[in-house]
Amino acid sequence: MKKTYTPEEKKNLRHLFWRSGHFWATFNMVKMMGQTYAFCLFPILNEVYAGKEDLRREAMLRNTEFFNCNASMSGLCLGVSYALEKERAANPDSVSPQMITNIKTSLMGPLAAIGDSLFFNCIRVISGGIGIALASQGNPLGVVLFVAIYGGLFLVLKWTLIKLGYGLGTNVITEAFHSGIIGMITQSACIMGLMMVGALVAQMVSVQIPLVVPMGGGAEMVVQTIFDEIMPGLLELGLLFGIVALLKRKWKPITVIALILVMAITGSFFGIF
Amino acid sequence: MLQSALILAFVYYIVYLLDCSMAWDATWRPLFVAFLTGLALGDMKTGLIMGASLEAIYMGISAIGGVIPSDPCSASILSVAFVVLTGADLNLVLALAVPIGTVMQYVSTLISPIDISLVGLFEKFAREGKDKSYTLLHYASLFIIRPLPKTMVVFLAAVLGVENLQAVTNLLPAFVMNGLSVSGGMLVAVGFAILTSMIWSKELGIYFFIGFACVKFLHLPIIGVSIFALAAAILNYTRQSQIKKMKDEIIAQLPENQEGKEDLFG
Numbered sequence: 001m002k003k004t005y006t007p008e009e010k011k012n013l014r015h016l017f018w019r020s021g022h023f024w025a026t027f028n029m030v031k032m033m034g035q036t037y038a039f040c041l042f043p044i045l046n047e048v049y050a051g052k053e054d055l056r057r058e059a060m061l062r063n064t065e066f067f068n069c070n071a072s073m074s075g076l077c078l079g080v081s082y083a084l085e086k087e088r089a090a091n092p093d094s095v096s097p098q099m100i101t102n103i104k105t106s107l108m109g110p111l112a113a114i115g116d117s118l119f120f121n122c123i124r125v126i127s128g129g130i131g132i133a134l135a136s137q138g139n140p141l142g143v144v145l146f147v148a149i150y151g152g153l154f155l156v157l158k159w160t161l162i163k164l165g166y167g168l169g170t171n172v173i174t175e176a177f178h179s180g181i182i183g184m185i186t187q188s189a190c191i192m193g194l195m196m197v198g199a200l201v202a203q204m205v206s207v208q209i210p211l212v213v214p215m216g217g218g219a220e221m222v223v224q225t226i227f228d229e230i231m232p233g234l235l236e237l238g239l240l241f242g243i244v245a246l247l248k249r250k251w252k253p254i255t256v257i258a259l260i261l262v263m264a265i266t267g268s269f270f271g272i273f
Numbered sequence: 274m275l276q277s278a279l280i281l282a283f284v285y286y287i288v289y290l291l292d293c294s295m296a297w298d299a300t301w302r303p304l305f306v307a308f309l310t311g312l313a314l315g316d317m318k319t320g321l322i323m324g325a326s327l328e329a330i331y332m333g334i335s336a337i338g339g340v341i342p343s344d345p346c347s348a349s350i351l352s353v354a355f356v357v358l359t360g361a362d363l364n365l366v367l368a369l370a371v372p373i374g375t376v377m378q379y380v381s382t383l384i385s386p387i388d389i390s391l392v393g394l395f396e397k398f399a400r401e402g403k404d405k406s407y408t409l410l411h412y413a414s415l416f417i418i419r420p421l422p423k424t425m426v427v428f429l430a431a432v433l434g435v436e437n438l439q440a441v442t443n444l445l446p447a448f449v450m451n452g453l454s455v456s457g458g459m460l461v462a463v464g465f466a467i468l469t470s471m472i473w474s475k476e477l478g479i480y481f482f483i484g485f486a487c488v489k490f491l492h493l494p495i496i497g498v499s500i501f502a503l504a505a506a507i508l509n510y511t512r513q514s515q516i517k518k519m520k521d522e523i524i525a526q527l528p529e530n531q532e533g534k535e536d537l538f539g
Contacts, residue, residue, distance in 0.1 A: 023296040
């Protein structure tokens with residue numbers, strides 16, 4: 001079945017495609033690709049939330065949140081986000097902001113894993129093999145083929161996924177509204193979102209304290225081992241929920257960031273990290 | 274030397290712009306970068322041959338969670354330049370490429386606070402709904418703020434030589450470098466903390482710890498966790514719909530609803 005798009009939809013899908021090329025332009029360790037994610041959605045947010053300034057601002061800020069995925073596979077998240085933001089603009093009470101974040105967050109982890117292994121372990125190896133064979137003989141066609149195959153597949157997959165995500169998002173959400181199950185979907189999305197964030201925190205956040213305290217008589221105490229014996233990941237969880245508590249007390253993220261940088265460098269000076 | 278250093282900095286800038294406007298990996302790989310460097314310095318053949326070897330070397334080294342152990346892009350530019358400009362032995366330079374990339378990666382870590390410093394400003398513009406200012410800052414970051422320091426470093430490395438650049442970075446106390454690299458793992462926690470406080474729910478919070486334990490204790494890959502998460506979501510959904518069905522049946526049987534009054538639980 002071929003889906004037909006209105007001119008606005010076509011234009012917005014194209015916006016997503018070109019703007020999502022900028023993912024590395026504002027990449028950092030705090031939000032990773034999140035800042036560009038919001039940038040990708042701007043034309044859509046401005047369109048669907050026209051005349052609803054509060055909702056528009058909320059959506060803009062919400063989309064700058066942490067996002068990390070394979071750059072090509074992120075197309076699916078963007079497409080789904082487009083559909084959900086559009087639905088939220090029409091029914092602000094039924095589609096909660098938490099639900100949109102939960103769906104995006106539960107998609108990004110597995111998509112990143114699939115995309116990274118597909119591109120880095122499969123497509124890059126094959127196209128690189130072709131490119132290397134030709135380029136090592138001094139043939140520039142090797143470079144052309146490498147970029148055409150590796151980069152071309154990247155773009156084709158991204159475009160397909162943006163459309164697929166938008167289609168899925170629109171169908172599933174419209175269906176959920178008609179059968180009145182949106183509330184149950186919201187809760188299930190929350191379960192997935194929380195579980196995937198927990199898993200990603202365990203994978204990506206790291207705090208190590210290799211400090212060794214001499215106890216006299218040749219005995220010594222490795223601080224990290226003590227924490228690991230209580231529970232592996234205790235420091236990471238402590239750090240995360242410590243920051244959550246600070247944010248609740250209206251600390252600005254940039255202040256927390258500065259605090260961490262100062263802490264890491266002074267801690268490193270005293271040999272704690 | 275100055276002229277070729279300028280050419281190299283320009284090549285870096287072009288490759289950087291290609292990478293940041295398409296987000297693909299293709300034009301950032303040694304195969305393309307070495308070719309472009311060779312072309313710019315007037316020796317395409319050396320560029321191609323070195324690109325092929327460097328690509329093979331770097332094929333095994335891939336970024337894990339945004340952390341690259343050795344920067345393939347600047348390593349390719351500088352090692353091709355080394356061979357073309359000084360006529361050094363190609364194989365000797367190939368052996369040096371990965372260490373050159375590591376030095377350049379060190380420099381990237383050192384200048385990473387520049388990118389982080391923009392987080393607050395981006396958030397401010399988003400909160401105030403100023404999409405035009407946000408977009409302007411985005412393009413400023415794309416064209417100037419992010420590429421400029423690294424382009425200058427490539428230029429300096431070409432003028433001074435990578436060994437001297439390393440000597441300069443060695444002047445910095447080791448604890449600053451170490452502190453910056455450990456801060457990476459902790460800064461990610463800020464992003465996740467914002468996300469967690471957004472989606473946190475008291476009755477469902479336990480699922481966060483299930484996901485955490487799946488990775489920390491069971492060492493499951495993310496795909497594995499996502500299967501469990503999907504299963505938990507589906508189980509919850511079916512249970513919820515059973516409860517809803519039972520509720521509807523009970524309401525329908527209540528005497529006051531027998532005559533088709535309004536639904537209490539809506």
